Amino acid sequence: RFLNLLVSMSWLKATSNGTDDVFEEIADELDISAKEWALNMKRRIRDGYVDGADAGEDAALEVGFKEGFQEGAAKTLAVGRLRGIVCAIGSWYQVEHRGLPFPASVTDLLQRVSKHEDSIVAEIMTAMEKRFPPSANDVAESLEDLEIAPLKNCPESDCCMDTDCPPHGHTLHSVGSDSDTRSSSCAHGTIFSQLVQSCRDIVAELGLPPGLLEHINELEDIELTSSSY
Template sequence: MKKRVKDGYVDGAVAGEEDSLQAGFNQGFREGAAQTVAVGRLKGIASAVSCWCQIQYPERPIPASVCDLLQQIEQYENTILEGLQYALENPPPSVSSVSDSVEDLDLKQPDSGCCGEGCKETDCCKRGEKMDLDVPHQQQKPRTWSTDCSSSSSGTVNHLVQRCMDLVSELGLPQELLGHIEEVKNV
């Protein structure tokens, strides 16, 4: 009977670990794909425009505006990939590591004998709160790549989309291509 219980426990732990790993993979894949799909589509469209220029005008070099747009898209793509790599190398702290850090600070509960505003103690918790109120505090959000990237990424993607649309118009390409480029904004 003990062997069955032990085997059941081990099987349950293994199944739980596998489920947790799969859930983590699924979440990471969704987040990574969401950040890279728009730039991937835009890069594909810009590469197609570059190929079109080579086929239509083999005697002329590819216009500098096309090459410049492709370079900017690749730089942005590299920025996203570096951010994803950074997020993998520096995961957010776990609850246990945060609680260990708080325990290491050796914080003590304030004395229950504190009598509030009229307290005569110099190191009283209420006096400390009052002094803290006089000092201007600035709320600082913890800086993570995903929040930094998501706040500026839509602006960068929109800028690259606009440049691509301008390029398509400049080269006199079919107007239906503009619809495909516009779809990148909605990804």
């Protein structure tokens, strides 16, 4: 009986040790699974931030493209039509007066119209860049490329950090303010009126049909409408 009791106790001990080993293996597997789950959640959160940032950037670009296209089309409509009329006059003259020198007035007006159109496009591009400034990452990368060192306290009393200078982030004049926009629109309107008058003079100079003047006069109304953008 004593021998049987020892055998039974040994079996129970072995069984209990085996159960502990099984529990330890299960606990280890659960711990590994928990760590993998935590890593996957962190990865998904990070990917979600990246996808959200990309989607936001794409949406901003789409809005900027639509606004830029509408504004550009409106502001260049009148000058684009004027350039088309001047080109048509030049083509008509070449067909009707072969062998004769091309009128200098037509060439000069075409150059002036093209220059004015280019200035409008450049102004629109500048305005769109101010409206949608570069992101902080782009600015940081640009500063790193330029190897700009951080600002330090200037030892000189008359340096840029003097109290007479405007505080950081403020300028002496407002860039892109409403007054600047109005003055720019006024300047463009004056130049365009001069170009339209030059086109009228060419129509009279070449003896073109008076009906063409109606189309030319319409351009000033289009220009007034586009100046509201």
